[in-house]
Amino acid sequence: MSVHHSNPLPPHWDIFCTVVDNYGDIGVTWRLAKQLASEYGIPINLWVDDLLSFSHILPLLNPAKSQQEFNGVNIFHWENPIKIEYEAGAVIIEAFACELPSQVKSIIGQLHIQPDTQTPIWLNLEYLSAEKWVDGCHGLPSTQPNGVKKWFYFPGFSPKTGGLICETQLFKQRDQWQADPKHKLALFEQLGLQGINAQDRVISVFSYETPALTALCELWQASSTPIHALIPKGRSLHSLSSLLPCAIADLMPGQQFTLGNLTIHILPMTDQNDFDRLLWSCDFNIVRGEDSFLRAQWAAKPFIWHIYPQEDDYHLVKLQAFMQIYCDNLAPEIATTWSEVNSAFNCGDTNSVVMHWQQLNSVSLPLTHHAIKWPINALNDADLASRLVQFVNNC
Numbered sequence: 001m002s003v004h005h006s007n008p009l010p011p012h013w014d015i016f017c018t019v020v021d022n023y024g025d026i027g028v029t030w031r032l033a034k035q036l037a038s039e040y041g042i043p044i045n046l047w048v049d050d051l052l053s054f055s056h057i058l059p060l061l062n063p064a065k066s067q068q069e070f071n072g073v074n075i076f077h078w079e080n081p082i083k084i085e086y087e088a089g090a091v092i093i094e095a096f097a098c099e100l101p102s103q104v105k106s107i108i109g110q111l112h113i114q115p116d117t118q119t120p121i122w123l124n125l126e127y128l129s130a131e132k133w134v135d136g137c138h139g140l141p142s143t144q145p146n147g148v149k150k151w152f153y154f155p156g157f158s159p160k161t162g163g164l165i166c167e168t169q170l171f172k173q174r175d176q177w178q179a180d181p182k183h184k185l186a187l188f189e190q191l192g193l194q195g196i197n198a199q200d201r202v203i204s205v206f207s208y209e210t211p212a213l214t215a216l217c218e219l220w221q222a223s224s225t226p227i228h229a230l231i232p233k234g235r236s237l238h239s240l241s242s243l244l245p246c247a248i249a250d251l252m253p254g255q256q257f258t259l260g261n262l263t264i265h266i267l268p269m270t271d272q273n274d275f276d277r278l279l280w281s282c283d284f285n286i287v288r289g290e291d292s293f294l295r296a297q298w299a300a301k302p303f304i305w306h307i308y309p310q311e312d313d314y315h316l317v318k319l320q321a322f323m324q325i326y327c328d329n330l331a332p333e334i335a336t337t338w339s340e341v342n343s344a345f346n347c348g349d350t351n352s353v354v355m356h357w358q359q360l361n362s363v364s365l366p367l368t369h370h371a372i373k374w375p376i377n378a379l380n381d382a383d384l385a386s387r388l389v390q391f392v393n394n395c
């Protein structure tokens, strides 16, 4: 008796990403694409609608090319309609509910009704949230108009979610980096930053606009010891125009401004590997959105999360949910201080952010210990890519 198999699809996975604004959507999908290719040997086609934005975090990318390869990932310029002949692979991921091209949807539908042919596994990769409801929604299917099930894949912090993006070797690489201060000094030099000594306090700033940042910089000016704030050209600087001697448009990476004991350094944008190393090299990181938020956690350093603002202040609910799990086994006085700094920064409360920042200084040692322990707890044994591959195998 012969066993009947349906024709397998080509083994590649397609990941579709639209760049809404900022770098988070492409930042997350690019990390995932790189990891699936390098750790699982999966051929990845990454379709991106805005290569110019992408090139800010992958400076070697040529925005004029319709197809190019980096880190074993095939990067396609996603034009609508798709100009390159499209062949569906085993898995199709739409990142953050971006609408798949109609050609792709109809090909999935056709494959579904053809006898003896596999249907691609179709997933929507959602935004990361620490809210409890994510446990119940991760992995649910929804039947689409073309008759095919689309699965909702939710990243998250609990074992019932889709996990968090984290490369297998990342913590080992970070530990090696942090074991020797010459690594951070070499990075600062490579980035064109001058005058930073090994014992100086260094804070990276990658936030949105907020008066809380202005207030913190004013406070740092009056610090009794040197503080360096490393800030890429972008949204954070819009909150500092009153402190800068020239227009933001005229700022150049490598420039620095001294205000009392605070030195503001203008950072170049780097690729994601150097951005990670930057976070590993600083004493404190102010990060935002989704990807830098997670990378600051993996850096094992204390941080402020400037969450992406949403309608009706819904982002404050998400912030609260994260703060609750981050502070779960933290002594109450440390938990309160750290949470108050984060809330004040996000609400633009200048008095409160200054007051709680000063209190944060007195708990900086136990907070750093917590930051070192946190990544292992947060991962819950399995990172996102490994849970995703498992999920697909079980579909």
Ligand SMILES: Cc1cn([C@H]2C[C@H](O)[C@@H](COP(=O)(O)OP(=O)(O)O[C@H]3O[C@@H](C)[C@H](O)[C@@H](O)[C@H]3O)O2)c(=O)[nH]c1=O
Pocket (backbone or CB within 6 Å): 020, 021, 022, 023, 024, 025, 026, 027, 028, 056, 057, 127, 206, 232, 268, 269, 270, 271, 272, 273, 275, 288, 289, 290, 291, 292, 293, 308
């Ligand atoms: C400053 C810098 C950032 N980066 C990367 C790190 C991250 O992958 C990316 C920044 O992404 P995020 O931290 O997520 O912040 P963001 O504000 O750019 O992205 C946001 O975009 C919105 C549309 C989403 O809804 C938000 O959830 C969020 O993801 O840029 C570099 O690679 N090099 C750099 O020099």
